[in-house]
Amino acid sequence: xxxxxxxxxxxxxxxxxxxxxxxxxxxxxxxxxxxxxxxxxxxxxxxxxxxxxxxxxxxxxxxxxxxxxxxxxxxxxxxxxxxxxxxxxxxxxxxxxxxxxxxxxxxxxxxxxxxxxxxxxxxxxxxxxxxxxxxxxxxxxxxxxxxxxxxxxxxxxxxxxxxxxxxxxxxxxxxxxxxxxxxxxxxxxxxxxxxxxxxxxxxxxxxxxxxxxxxxxxxxxxxxxxxxxxxxxxxxxxxxxxxxxxxxxxxxxxxxxxxxxxxxxxxxxxxxxxxxxxxxxxxxxxxxxxxxxxxxxxxxxxxxxxxxxxxxxxxxxxxxxxxxxxxxxxxxxxxxxxxxxxxxxxxxxxxxxxxxxxxxxxxxxxxxxxxxxxxxxxxxxxxxxxxxxxxxxxxxxxxxxxxxxxxxxxxxxxxxxxxxxxxxxxxxxxxxxxxxxxxxxxxxxxxxxxxx
Numbered sequence: 001x002x003x004x005x006x007x008x009x010x011x012x013x014x015x016x017x018x019x020x021x022x023x024x025x026x027x028x029x030x031x032x033x034x035x036x037x038x039x040x041x042x043x044x045x046x047x048x049x050x051x052x053x054x055x056x057x058x059x060x061x062x063x064x065x066x067x068x069x070x071x072x073x074x075x076x077x078x079x080x081x082x083x084x085x086x087x088x089x090x091x092x093x094x095x096x097x098x099x100x101x102x103x104x105x106x107x108x109x110x111x112x113x114x115x116x117x118x119x120x121x122x123x124x125x126x127x128x129x130x131x132x133x134x135x136x137x138x139x140x141x142x143x144x145x146x147x148x149x150x151x152x153x154x155x156x157x158x159x160x161x162x163x164x165x166x167x168x169x170x171x172x173x174x175x176x177x178x179x180x181x182x183x184x185x186x187x188x189x190x191x192x193x194x195x196x197x198x199x200x201x202x203x204x205x206x207x208x209x210x211x212x213x214x215x216x217x218x219x220x221x222x223x224x225x226x227x228x229x230x231x232x233x234x235x236x237x238x239x240x241x242x243x244x245x246x247x248x249x250x251x252x253x254x255x256x257x258x259x260x261x262x263x264x265x266x267x268x269x270x271x272x273x274x275x276x277x278x279x280x281x282x283x284x285x286x287x288x289x290x291x292x293x294x295x296x297x298x299x300x301x302x303x304x305x306x307x308x309x310x311x312x313x314x315x316x317x318x319x320x321x322x323x324x325x326x327x328x329x330x331x332x333x334x335x336x337x338x339x340x341x342x343x344x345x346x347x348x349x350x351x352x353x354x355x356x357x358x359x360x361x362x363x364x365x366x367x368x369x370x371x372x373x374x375x376x377x378x379x380x381x382x383x384x385x386x387x388x389x390x391x392x393x394x395x396x397x398x399x400x401x402x403x404x405x406x407x408x409x410x411x412x413x414x415x416x417x418x419x420x421x422x423x424x425x426x427x428x429x430x431x432x433x434x435x436x437x438x439x440x441x442x443x444x445x446x447x448x449x450x451x452x
Contacts, residue, residue, distance in 0.1 A: 026149075027158050032135040035157055041128035043135075043157030043168075044369035045344060053117060053342050054307065057370065060122025065398040072315035074118065074339075083112040083309070094309050094342065096366055098378035098389030098411075105413055106331045114309055117341040120396045121370035121403045123153075127173045131157045140164065145296050146219075146246030147171075152206060154372060162300035162348040166365070168372040170292060171221065175402045175432035176207035181229070183324070183423045186280040189416040191330035196278040197230040197427070203436045210438070221245045223441035226277065227449055234278060235259065238446040241270070247294035257446045264443045272297065273359045282419035283410050284359065290374035290392050290408060291365065297358055298350035305346055308366055310375035311393040312341040318395050318406035322425045331416060333409060338393070344369045345376075360387070368394065371403040388412050400432040 040046050040057045048056040061073075083091050085107035092100055095112075103110055131154040138155035141148045144163040147155050153173035156164035183195040202224045205217035224241040228234040236259025244250045254267040271293055276283035286293040317327070317337045327334055345366040352361045362380040367373070377390035388410055395406040411418040424430065439445060 026136050026139055029136055031158060032132065035132050035135060036128070039157070040370065042123065042131050042154050042370070042372065043159070049307065054344060055117060055119060057119045061120045061396050061398045069397055069399045070315065070318055070320055072319070074115065074313060074315065077115055079113040079115055081114055083114060085110075091309070094307055096308065096364070096376045096378050096389075097386060099309070099376065101386055101413055102332065102389055102411060109329070110332050111335045112309060112340050113335060113338060114340050114342065117343060118313055119370055120313055122396065122401050123173055124401050127153045130154065140167070142246055142248060143296070144300070145248040145294060152204060159302070159346070162302040162350070163295060165302060165346045165348050165367055166291065166295060166300060169290070169367055169374050172372045173402065174202075174404055175397075175400050177203035177434045177436055178430055178432050179434045180430045181424065181427040182421070182429075183427065184278060184419065184421045185324065185328060185423065186282050186419050187328055187330070187417060189330065191328070193328055194231055195324060196228065196234065199227045199229055201225045201434065201436060201440065203434070203441070208438050209435050213438075216438070219244050219246055219250050225441060225446060225449075228278065238449055239267070239270070239277060240441060240443065240446045242441065247271075248296050252293065255443050255446065264447050279419055282412055282417060287390065287410055288421070290377050290390055297353055297356040298363070299353055301349045301351070303347040303349055305344055305369070307342055308345045308376065309340045310343050310345065310366065310368065311391050312339060312343060314339055314393040314395045314406040317393050318425065320425060324423065324426060327423070327425065328420065332411065332418060333407070333420070343375070373403060387414060397430065397432070402432060404430070
């Protein structure tokens with residue numbers, strides 16, 4: 001099966017190629033009328049593909065769902081086919097170079113089971129309303145490092161540049177506020193691992209008790225704390241971040257509480273390619289959530305759109321019946337619990353600017369059109385060689401109308417190790433709509449919460 005790459009309309013591509021890094025204009029009112037008609041409310045192509053292998057978007061999963069969020073509605077489905085190292089060339093047009101490399105790196109154990117496609121992404125109406133308003137008002141400013149006239153979620157539902165697509169990922173709706181327990185697991189080459197358990201809280205300013213404060217929340221995208229609950233040697237360490245929208249205008253504000261020293265320190269180094277927390281060197285700070293932070297070190301190119309086999313509807317992987325031992329294997333996740341589907345993605349390439357520093361000299365992101373979630377990310381080193389491959393195993397929280405993750409995985413092809421984040425199979429998981437106080441996101445608060 002070989003499907004051709006779908007290119008974005010020529011005017012959009014030209015705008016992306018010629019204006020990368022420049023201020024981008026909002027679309028006209030007439031253009032924005034496509035949202036909710038030929039495009040979904042957040043900007044995806046509403047129609048299916050000609051072959052019928054991608055269906056049309058019909059509103060996503062039921063808006064009035066009240067059942068078990070983890071119940072798998074597709075448990076009885078069987079794969080359409082399975083991609084292995086033996087037949088990968090037949091399907092390479094619909095895989096990223098990193099996905100192909102993974103199959104060839106682990107030819108005896110890794111496979112990609114491809115299931116029927118279901119476009120399950122759904123959001124609250126307020127997100128659709130915000131995206132519609134943003135289409136005609138939001139603009140990139142300061143060479144693309146910030147956004148003006150922006151309401152929450154999807155500032156650019158009709159993007160014309162790579163930067164606009166990446167900003168859609170960074171700002172996408174994740175429930176407004178959430179408390180979650182999860183684990184991050186560095187898996188060694190021989191399969192050994194020690195889970196690191198976190199308690200995380202995140203809130204966007206509008207969802208704090210009392211709502212947004214025009215002065216205090218100026219240029220703030222979100223507030224975030226991460227407390228280590230296990231293993232014992234890390235217990236009590238806490239990270240606090242005030243994520244700024246324009247990080248060139250005002251750098252990310254970060255603090256760390258070290259339980260051993262019982263001290264809070266400013267942590268300006270937690271950005272770009274600084275080592276990720278408790279990751280054993282397997283990810284950078286900006287690898288979290290597939291990509292986060294300031295975009296100023298890269299040139300961003302909108303390559304176009306194509307059809308790709310990406311992790312999707314990962315109900316099986318998120319099952320409460322699975323232990324981490326069931327999921328984690330040497331080299332990669334257990335393919336028995338994985339699900340891939342054919343979806344359209346935006347393809348964005350980031351190339352390190354001359355004179356800038358980062359361990360990744362080139363990155364290629366494949367962004368799901370229905371959620372603006374980066375689904376696959378290929379990372380290249382200074383020699384131009386493929387180094388790390390990331391995949392986001394998407395999951396629709398039907399009760400909260402939030403598309404997010406069952407797991408995010410970053411494979412180091414050269415070392416034969418990998419890192420898994422956002423696993424919650426043995427945890428309490430995600431609680432959306434938590435009404436946090438602003439005072440919970442202060443240096444004093446993390447000092448109190450981090451005491452062993």
